[in-house]
Amino acid sequence: MKIISGEEMRELERMTEESLKIPASFLMERAGLAVVLALEQELGDLSGKSFLVLCGTGNNGGDGLVVARNLLDHTDMVSCVIVGEEERMTNLTRENLERLRLLGVDVKKFGVDIDLDGLAEMIKRSDVIVDALLGTGSRGEVRNPLSDIINLVNLYAGYVVSVDLPSGLECDTGRILGMAIKANLTVTFVLPKPCHVLFPGRELTGKLKVANIGIPRSLCESMNLKRSIITKSHVKRILPERKKDSHKKTFGTLLVIAGSRQYLGAPILTCLGALRIGCGYVRLLSCEEVGRLAVGREPGLVFTSIDGDSFSLKELDLALELAQESDAIVLGPGLTNREHVCEFVMNFLMQIDKPVLIDADGLNCISKNVDVLNSVRAPVIITPHPGEFARLVKQPTEQVKYNYLLAERFALDHNVIVVLKGATTIVTDGKNTYYNLVGNTSLAKAGSGDVLSGVIGGFLAQGVAPTEACVLGVYVHGLASEKYSMREGTMLVSELVDLIPYAVEEVAR
Numbered sequence: 359m360k361i362i363s364g365e366e367m368r369e370l371e372r373m374t375e376e377s378l379k380i381p382a383s384f385l386m387e388r389a390g391l392a393v394v395l396a397l398e399q400e401l402g403d404l405s406g407k408s409f410l411v412l413c414g415t416g417n418n419g420g421d422g423l424v425v426a427r428n429l430l431d432h433t434d435m436v437s438c439v440i441v442g443e444e445e446r447m448t449n450l451t452r453e454n455l456e457r458l459r460l461l462g463v464d465v466k467k468f469g470v471d472i473d474l475d476g477l478a479e480m481i482k483r484s485d486v487i488v489d490a491l492l493g494t495g496s497r498g499e500v501r502n503p504l505s506d507i508i509n510l511v512n513l514y515a516g517y518v519v520s521v522d523l524p525s526g527l528e529c530d531t532g533r534i535l536g537m538a539i540k541a542n543l544t545v546t547f548v549l550p551k552p553c554h555v556l557f558p559g560r561e562l563t564g565k566l567k568v569a570n571i572g573i574p575r576s577l578c579e580s581m582n583l584k585r586s587i588i589t590k591s592h593v594k595r596i597l598p599e600r601k602k603d604s605h606k607k608t609f610g611t612l613l614v615i616a617g618s619r620q621y622l623g624a625p626i627l628t629c630l631g632a633l634r635i636g637c638g639y640v641r642l643l644s645c646e647e648v649g650r651l652a653v654g655r656e657p658g659l660v661f662t663s664i665d666g667d668s669f670s671l672k673e674l675d676l677a678l679e680l681a682q683e684s685d686a687i688v689l690g691p692g693l694t695n696r697e698h699v700c701e702f703v704m705n706f707l708m709q710i711d712k713p714v715l716i717d718a719d720g721l722n723c724i725s726k727n728v729d730v731l732n733s734v735r736a737p738v739i740i741t742p743h744p745g746e747f748a749r750l751v752k753q754p755t756e757q758v759k760y761n762y763l764l765a766e767r768f769a770l771d772h773n774v775i776v777v778l779k780g781a782t783t784i785v786t787d788g789k790n791t792y793y794n795l796v797g798n799t800s801l802a803k804a805g806s807g808d809v810l811s812g813v814i815g816g817f818l819a820q821g822v823a824p825t826e827a828c829v830l831g832v833y834v835h836g837l838a839s840e841k842y843s844m845r846e847g848t849m850l851v852s853e854l855v856d857l858i859p860y861a862v863e864e865v866a867r
């Protein structure tokens with residue numbers, strides 16, 4: 359499913375009006391009605407319930423006024439409070455205010471007819487609060503009195519439905535602009551916005567419903583939106599086929615270059631991830647101790663030993679030779695980022711011509727000189743968590759978290775595919791961007807990223823195109839965590855590996 363930004367939404371509205379002569383007033387009417395229908399779906403009979411509709415002066419507030427009018431079909435217990443000066447109202451909002459007044463609805467002006475204490479009482483007495491204060495037009499930190507009002511709603515409201523987006527969220531980032539509504543339900547229009555899928559916005563959105571408001575699908579499609587949520591039907595289409603007439607090499611050879619005496623477990627998790635998604639031949643190049651453990655856990659692994667405790671230029675020829683025999687490579691988990699390891703990583707990358715996924719210490723090594731990425735002759739995937747990405751782009755972690763614009767820029771500048779990991783994982787090749795919403799907090803555990811590298815690497819080795827291998831990989835990895843039946847967080851990473859088949863099965867079904 360596509361995602362649309364605030365700017366793109368305005369453009370779509372403009373195109374609808376210009377090319378189809380569908381006016382904004384029509385869209386607003388449909389938007390308001392859609393919210394009431396969504397409330398009916400969620401709460402059942404609305405007749406015994408009381409509603410307080412909080413409206414700003416922009417068109418989000420106009421939607422709220424339409425909600426209020428349509429609620430009157432169900433109940434008389436509808437109150438409305440307008441926040442902001444009437445002179446600043448958009449024309450559509452003013453028209454809808456007039457309609458409500460003609461119907462005899464009690465519309466109060468905040469600061470004139472009611473103060474903060476009075477509003478607190480109204481919020482406490484209402485069953486449902488409709489939040490139509492700020493929508494896609496919100497700019498900068500939320501100003502008072504809106505921030506005080508948002509605070510009251512969060513303190514006292516029973517059930518909150520947000521119109522389009524929870525007021526106080528930045529539409530295109532999901533950041534909280536000082537203070538934001540925590541909604542139980544958000545009804546958005548046409549398509550989800552970035553704030554619904556990126557944290558903290560994703561959490562404040564509550565349940566998300568996407569409503570059609572009369573903008574034809576063909577018009578949306580003509581915009582060629584480049585960002586989307588990964589769905590099951592998308593990944594089902596790219597899951598590689600299992601041809602009956604096959605042998606182990608049919609399903610790809612993956613070379614895993616990982617591990618050191620310090621990190622014995624990471625390479626094993628990567629290899630198991632690859633085997634679990636159906637890779638035919640997984641070869642691990644690592645130190646002796648890692649190999650013994652790895653083959654002990656899974657005798658189907660092919661192991662080649664290096665001489666010492668960690669990689670150095672001595673291993674370069676052997677690694678290049680094995681790379682020649684492979685379809686794809688995973689480089690990084692547990693390598694350490696000591697100088698001689700990084701020397702190996704840099705030289706190896708400059709000489710290979712097979713698709714490569716760089717993770718963990720592989721990324722830490724290249725963060726000293728990211729331009730090496732531009733010299734790799736084959737497709738490159740990088741799978742940083744925000745800390746690793748921060749080191750790559752030399753910015754603070756908080757600024758790079760969920761920063762899809764930065765990930766897109768990096769992907770284009772360095773000709774790589776970025777998998778920026780997080781509670782919402784972002785996959786981008788710079789031209790298209792995908793958000794993975796599947797998975798839970800069980801994945802927030804050391805080793806879970808190593809499994810992901812193996813899963814993506816395994817798909818890559820099977821010939822899945824690099825961006826698609828990432829899309830498929832993050833989805834399957836996330837879904838595997840949802841297959842765990844006990845309390846979130848109690849899952850071991852080795853159990854995650856063993857749940858991958860159930861996730862693949864669900865995707866294939």
Ligand SMILES: NC(=O)C1=CN([C@@H]2O[C@H](COP(=O)(O)OP(=O)(O)OC[C@H]3O[C@@H](n4cnc5c(N)ncnc54)[C@H](OP(=O)(O)O)[C@@H]3O)[C@@H](O)[C@H]2O)[C@@H](O)CC1
Nearest residue numbers: 371386416417418492493494495496497498499500501522
């Ligand atoms: N596009 C479409 O197709 C459709 C769009 N539709 C609806 O329109 C909505 C967008 O409406 P919009 O553009 O009028 O902006 P909106 O979100 O109401 O905010 C503007 C108001 O907020 C205020 N304000 C801003 N920042 C602030 C701050 N930090 N702190 C405090 N105040 C702040 C600003 O005040 P001002 O700066 O002008 O004083 C102004 O009053 C969209 O979300 C959807 O619900 C639907 O009808 C269906 C079709």
Ligand SMILES: [K+]
Nearest residue numbers: 489492523525
């Ligand atoms: K809102």
